[in-house]
Amino acid sequence: MRFKPSLRSVLLVVNLAILLLPVGEIAVLRLYESELVRQTESELIAQGAVISATFRELLWEHVEPGERTGYGTPVASRFRKRAGEGNVLDPFHPHLDLADELVRPPAEDALVSVQEPDPAARVAGERIRPIIDAAKKVTLAGLRVLDHRGTVVATTGIEYGMSLISREEVRRALQGEQVSLLRERVSDGPKPALRSISRGGLIRVFVVIPVVHRTRVIGAVYLSRTPLDVAKALFPRGYKLLRAAGVLLVVVIAVSALTSMTITRPMEALVRQAARVSKGDNEAAKPLDKPRTKEVEVLSAAFAEMAVTLNRRTDQVRAFASNVSHAFKTPLTSIRGTAELLRDHFDTMAPEDRDRFLHMIETDADRMSRLVGRLLELARAEVTAPSGQKARLETVVETLVARYRASGMPVTCQLAAGGAEVCMAPETLESILSNLVDNGITHGGEGTRVELVATRPPSPAAGVVEVVVRDNGRGVAEAHSSHIFTPLFTTARETGGTGLGLAIVSALVSAHGGEITFHPGNPGAQFAIRLPSARSPGDGDLCYAQSR
Secondary structure: OOOOOOOHHHHHHHHHHHHHHHHHHHOOOOOOOOHHHHHHHHHHHHHHHHHHHHHHHHHOOOOOOOHHOOEEEOOOOOHHHOOOOOOOOHHHHHHHHOOOOOOOOOOOEEEEOOOOOOHHHHHHHHHHHHHHHHHHHHOOOOEEEOOOOOEEEOOOOOOOOOOOOOOOOOOHOOOOOOOOEEEOOOOOOOOOOOOOOOOOOEEEEEEEEEEEOOOEEEEEEEEEEEEHHHHHHHHHHHHHHHHHHHHHHHHHHHHHHHHHHHHHHHHHHHHHHHHHHOOOOHHOOOOOOOOOOHHHHHHHHHHHHHHHHHHHHHHHHHHHHHHHHHHHEEEEHHHHHHHHHHHHHHHOHHHHHHHHHHHHHHHHHHHHHHHHHHHHHHHHHHOOOOOOOOOHHHHHHHHHHHHHHHHHEEEEEEEEEEEEEEEOOOHHHHHHHHHHOOOOOOOHHOOOOOEEEEEEEOOOOOOOOEEEEEEEOOOOOOOOHHHHOOOOOOOEEEEEOOHHHHHHHEEEEEEEEOOOEEEOOOOOEEEEEEEEEEEEEOOOEOOHHHHH
């Protein structure tokens, strides 16, 4: 059996696919933006490392040998292991991530320094300034070199001689920590065009690298740059974006095709099938060849079964109407003919003939009344629902047999059901059995004996009680055996048979979850009724559950 996804699964996949398109796009863009930030940070770290090493060498040339031991500020104790002793590697990895990093407010303005820059640092700054100016033209980064007190000694801006010690990242760097952080960027100018080299991002990356000699901080390199925003970064990759958009379009088309193939097309096929059935095309009442999903497969099978059932019911109603018409036609014709004779010859008719014709009208009227009553019984039987009541089989059978024996009827019983109870009201069970007994006595002929046998079949039929009603009469012709439960089918219409007794029995048995079968006897006839027991194999009461 081929696997068919459920309709719920298809809808879940479709909805997830639709949801993932914008969510995936946002996630990808966010990751790309974080990658742009880390790329900027990495570039600033590389520049800062080179400038830091250069400034240290230039500075150390201008510090007097006697002042070198106490020059600068000590590295904080928590950073001394990374203070650059000997040739120990000290990598500074980029780590900024927009998902985790706090974006701080814009940087505080530089302050007027209360003291002059360190003399040696000032000279080294003047020598390194051409280098950082040249670097800025290529990297577009803001570069500042600070002495060990946080005063700017070289800059690509206008802060020369001013103090940046009020900034968090500078204070941390002058303790020996390598710092990277993000700050908000405030710009009064218009947003630059995509083709320009200017950047219009809303954040700025700051990197501060301390200049360390042994265990003392002798300065710091302060770098900043605005990373590329996503739009500017993606602009040169327009063709690749178009390809990505094409992939998304393909995904949307695939999702639409999946929905159409698994839901829309089978539903349209069902609609066409229903239209054909409504026009009388009985050949269309069959399950779909390609239902695609479980729900559609079940719906298609149920629809086909419903159509077949409706057609069968229609045929049954048509046949039933024909049989009812035929059953009423004979007595009505007789009544009409007799009434015409009485009307035309009532005054000249002999009294005995008049009494005979009146008796014929009464007989036909009684027959029609009996037929109407039986039809009402059949209608009630077909809509009977289990009541949850229980009937003790032995009690009902013994009471029924005793009543027939009191009337001189040859009816006997065999009880081997062990005190079984069935899920049925006692009066309903008695009605079923009495109908079968009357049928055997009426149609079996003179001298017919009827026997009731109640048994409990062995497993796997546990939970079922079987009652057999058999007689030794004439039996049923083989040609008629397949029609005996058909309403209004009878071979004894001339003796007052209505053909509804067995139909009523069958309807009552089926309504209570049982079944009745006919078996030709040798001689006679035999009916086997299988009814649900009131007790399950685990001694649980089943009647209440059956009536729900």
